[in-house]
Amino acid sequence: MSGDQLEVRPHPDDPDPNGIIQNFPAALRHRARVAQPMVRKGWLENGPGADDRRGRDEFVPVAWEKALDLLGKELMRVRDGVGPGAIFGGSYGWSSAGRFHHAQSQIHRFLNVACGGYVRSVTSYSSGSSQVLIPHIIGDHEGLTKRNVSWEQIAEHTEIVVAFGGMALKNSMVAGGSVSRHVERSAMKRAAERGCNFVLVSPLLSDLPEEANAEWVSCVPGSDTALMLAIVHTLVVEGKHDRAFLERYTSGWPIFERYLLGITDGQPKDAAWAAPLTGVRADKIIVLARRLAGKRALIVVSHSLQRAEHGEQPVWIGMVLAAALGQIGLPGGGYGYALGAIAYYGRRYNAVPIPTLSQGRNGVSDFIPVARIADMLLEPGETYRFNGETRTYPDIKLVYWAGGNPFHHHQDLNRLRKAFARVDTLVVHELAWTATARHADIVLPCTMTLEREDIGANSNDPLLVPMHPVAPPYGEARDDYEIFADLAEYLGVREAFTQGRSVRQWLEHLYEQTRAGLSEQGVSAPSFGAFWAGEGLLLPQQPDDGGYLRAFRNDPEAHPLPTPSGRLEIYSQTIASFGEADCPGHPTWLGSVYVPTKDTPFVLISNQPKTRLHSQLDFGGHSIAFKHRGREVATMHPEDAAARGICEGNIIKLSNERGACLAGVMLSVGVRRGVIQLATGAWYDPADPNEEKPLCVHGNPNVLTRDIGTSRLAQGCTGQLTTVQVERFEGNLPVIRAFDPPV
Numbered sequence: 001m002s003g004d005q006l007e008v009r010p011h012p013d014d015p016d017p018n019g020i021i022q023n024f025p026a027a028l029r030h031r032a033r034v035a036q037p038m039v040r041k042g043w044l045e046n047g048p049g050a051d052d053r054r055g056r057d058e059f060v061p062v063a064w065e066k067a068l069d070l071l072g073k074e075l076m077r078v079r080d081g082v083g084p085g086a087i088f089g090g091s092y093g094w095s096s097a098g099r100f101h102h103a104q105s106q107i108h109r110f111l112n113v114a115c116g117g118y119v120r121s122v123t124s125y126s127s128g129s130s131q132v133l134i135p136h137i138i139g140d141h142e143g144l145t146k147r148n149v150s151w152e153q154i155a156e157h158t159e160i161v162v163a164f165g166g167m168a169l170k171n172s173m174v175a176g177g178s179v180s181r182h183v184e185r186s187a188m189k190r191a192a193e194r195g196c197n198f199v200l201v202s203p204l205l206s207d208l209p210e211e212a213n214a215e216w217v218s219c220v221p222g223s224d225t226a227l228m229l230a231i232v233h234t235l236v237v238e239g240k241h242d243r244a245f246l247e248r249y250t251s252g253w254p255i256f257e258r259y260l261l262g263i264t265d266g267q268p269k270d271a272a273w274a275a276p277l278t279g280v281r282a283d284k285i286i287v288l289a290r291r292l293a294g295k296r297a298l299i300v301v302s303h304s305l306q307r308a309e310h311g312e313q314p315v316w317i318g319m320v321l322a323a324a325l326g327q328i329g330l331p332g333g334g335y336g337y338a339l340g341a342i343a344y345y346g347r348r349y350n351a352v353p354i355p356t357l358s359q360g361r362n363g364v365s366d367f368i369p370v371a372r373i374a375d376m377l378l379e380p381g382e383t384y385r386f387n388g389e390t391r392t393y394p395d396i397k398l399v400y401w402a403g404g405n406p407f408h409h410h411q412d413l414n415r416l417r418k419a420f421a422r423v424d425t426l427v428v429h430e431l432a433w434t435a436t437a438r439h440a441d442i443v444l445p446c447t448m449t450l451e452r453e454d455i456g457a458n459s460n461d462p463l464l465v466p467m468h469p470v471a472p473p474y475g476e477a478r479d480d481y482e483i484f485a486d487l488a489e490y491l492g493v494r495e496a497f498t499q500g501r502s503v504r505q506w507l508e509h510l511y512e513q514t515r516a517g518l519s520e521q522g523v524s525a526p527s528f529g530a531f532w533a534g535e536g537l538l539l540p541q542q543p544d545d546g547g548y549l550r551a552f553r554n555d556p557e558a559h560p561l562p563t564p565s566g567r568l569e570i571y572s573q574t575i576a577s578f579g580e581a582d583c584p585g586h587p588t589w590l591g592s593v594y595v596p597t598k599d600t601p602f603v604l605i606s607n608q609p610k611t612r613l614h615s616q617l618d619f620g621g622h623s624i625a626f627k628h629r630g631r632e633v634a635t636m637h638p639e640d641a642a643a644r645g646i647c648e649g650n651i652i653k654l655s656n657e658r659g660a661c662l663a664g665v666m667l668s669v670g671v672r673r674g675v676i677q678l679a680t681g682a683w684y685d686p687a688d689p690n691e692e693k694p695l696c697v698h699g700n701p702n703v704l705t706r707d708i709g710t711s712r713l714a715q716g717c718t719g720q721l722t723t724v725q726v727e728r729f730e731g732n733l734p735v736i737r738a739f740d741p742p743v
């Protein structure tokens with residue numbers, strides 16, 4: 001089937017379909033797909049070793065047999081000669097829908113079975129700081145994000161929502177695994193119609209939909225901690241904080257209160273103090289605080305706020321604000337961390353487990369915080385701090401990636417190129433010629449989700465879907481599973497990897513896990529055959545009961561939080577004991593690093609793209625349609641543009657000490673002055689890859705972002721914000737080659 005024969009339709013029951021699926025038709029048979037196994041010329045000729053030609057070398061097509069032979073030998077060389085601790089298999093990335101062909105599960109299972117394990121990565125680019133912080137202060141991260149305040153509760157109960165970083169509908173279009181119904185727009189509409197007030201705190205007006213009818217508090221990026229401190233301060237000095245709640249459910253309030261009031265450092269964190277830091281007038285802050293008191297109030301803090309330096313602080317103070325309001329654990333009230341960021345938040349959890357492929361046992365205990373990959377490759381043997389420990393970076397020889405795109409997700413891409421130049425071998429399974437594939441030594445073409453059979457599911461969506469292929473594999477592409485099965489055979493462990501099952505037999509095996517769960521609940525589930533022939537199976541879901549925070553509120557003695565004190569930790573003795581200056585024992589304003597300078601007068605927001613999932617199918621029709629002259633489009637305020645002689649439709653150049661990229665430009669008064677927004681996901685496209693810091697002609701903001709952890713506590717990704725210069729691009733426009741296969 002060719003792409004133009006393919007028609008993509010949303011699920012018939014979806015009230016608010018997602019345009020991103022329209023990337024599929026043009027992508028299916030696009031020239032950017034990888035058609036056959038390829039080996040980098042320098043690696044083929046000289047064998048494994050550090051090589052700064054990665055990313056600008058030629059590729060040699062080879063037959064599958066040859067590719068697997070080369071790779072099998074190399075895996076044995078590293079595994080037996082150095083040990084599995086020299087293999088980095090973190091392989092971070094979203095890959096695509098489907099529970100069996102989930103690339104992360106496949107690669108991890110393979111490396112465990114065939115190589116004795118690998119150095120893994122922990123946490124995520126999504127929530128690198130909250131995943132480390134929340135267990136110390138609230139408890140279960142999964143429970144906080146996935147079994148807490150739901151959209152149903154908001155529609156019914158909430159009186160006021162303050163969304164720091166917003167809840168943009170573009171974000172809740174997607175969910176890992178799949179989502180059958182998009183409910184966010186209608187929930188906000190119903191709530192607003194009932195009289196619920198929405199307050200959007202963000203530099204971008206588009207972070208809440210029109211249906212929310214929100215009041216916009218435009219704030220300086222990176223200043224939310226100061227704003228929330230000032231709101232709490234106002235509540236306290238006006239006696240509007242819920243003392244009984246703080247007393248019964250939290251620990252450490254008195255220590256924090258002394259900081260808040262300025263007793264410890266001489267600076268009260270009042271509205272007048274916060275106004276110049278946040279760009280929000282003091283009287284507005286005070287009014288907002290008063291409006292929250294005594295209401296069924298929900299404080300939402302988006303993932304984006306913690307994807308920046310000191311990203312732990314807004315997450316922590318968000319909880320403290322919700323606690324000071326006494327709202328945590330009430331229906332539609334309290335703390336909705338990350339609500340709206342992804343479509344699996346704010347919903348009901350399924351009552352039975354969804355199919356999951358077992359990854360086996362990893363014989364290597366070493367790991368890195370996921371966003372520290374370039375540090376690891378550039379500084380083997382160096383020590384770093386993480387969650388109270390001093391750890392040492394391993395010496396990695398072989399990096400193996402399937403289902404992720406570091407040239408999408410990582411910061412400071414020019415530094416990442418240097419990091420990848422250092423390894424002996426970089427292996428990538430890809431369906432398309434991403435920049436990561438272009439920097440690899442061995443590129444193995446894999447199928448995309450339309451080309452294989454699978455089961456679609458997500459633990460927060462009731463629909464279990466049989467996924468049937470709609471097209472044969474592109475070129476010589478194979479399923480990741482098939483590639484790993486053949487490699488396992490080369491390494492003598494095929495049976496252990498495949499357990500003798502075909503793909504269909506695996507699907508049946510995985511389905512049986514869910515069916516067993518259903519039987520246990522007395523629900524009769526169809527046979528696999530009937531499921532496979534059907535339209536999808538609706539799974540029972542858990543009640544919308546507010547999860548562990550509601551249970552804690554109802555009876556804190558019987559249901560203590562899984563924190564050291566069993567309570568909400570406003571002051572964390574554990575974190576204080578780590579002694580990190582960049583993450584003290586209670587939420588603290590640590591200053592902002594995103595202060596405009598003469599050379600970099602703009603704060604760049606590189607948020608999630610509306611027209612695709614990350615970098616995936618950037619060459620698809622929907623993504624391409626929103627580019628300007630083939631380039632990603634940045635948005636800025638018309639007055640900022642006018643001051644620089646920039647008009648809508650121009651090509652602009654964004655730059656700082658780390659790099660530069662081109663972009664189209666759109667003007668909008670919905671962007672705060674001094675801020676420019678350029679979404680992630682345009683494929684890295686260096687004008688001249690021989691340069692140390694080549695211009696990306698296509699608009700990938702990660703040539704500009706800084707590669708540094710959120711703090712020594714969490715070491716999370718800080719890709720969301722940086723500072724840049726913006727100017728009109730004069731001169732000849734370089735051609736875009738991002739989607740042309742390499743020579």
Ligand SMILES: Nc1nc2c(c(=O)[nH]1)N[C@H]1C(S)=C(S)[C@@H](COP(=O)(O)OP(=O)(O)OC[C@H]3O[C@@H](n4cnc5c(=O)[nH]c(N)nc54)[C@H](O)[C@@H]3O)O[C@H]1N2
Nearest residue numbers: 093094095096125126403404405409429606614615616719
């Ligand atoms: N500046 C900045 N950077 C950011 C962020 C930000 O806010 N600002 N956000 C970060 C966040 S939250 C995230 S989650 C990351 C996302 O980063 P990634 O998850 O790495 O991004 P994707 O583009 O989804 O990469 C998935 C890759 O897998 C490939 N793929 C799809 N299906 C398959 C398959 O079946 N098999 C194989 N082998 N490959 C497949 C796709 O072609 C694609 O190249 O980016 C982070 N980077």
Ligand SMILES: Nc1nc2c(c(=O)[nH]1)N[C@H]1C(S)=C(S)[C@@H](COP(=O)(O)OP(=O)(O)OC[C@H]3O[C@@H](n4cnc5c(=O)[nH]c(N)nc54)[C@H](O)[C@@H]3O)O[C@H]1N2
Nearest residue numbers: 126165171201202204221222302303304341607608613614
């Ligand atoms: N369409 C689409 N949706 C996606 C994804 C995608 O690639 N495409 N990726 C998914 C993934 S993996 C994740 S983790 C989530 C990420 O969820 P988020 O990280 O929450 O999403 P972003 O779009 O990066 O950021 C949300 C908004 O935060 C605002 N913001 C940025 N900095 C600040 C600040 O300092 N203060 C305030 N108040 N606001 C700020 C920006 O205006 C931005 O639009 O999105 C998911 N949803």
Ligand SMILES: [Mo]
Nearest residue numbers: 124125126127
């Ligand atoms: Mo993410």
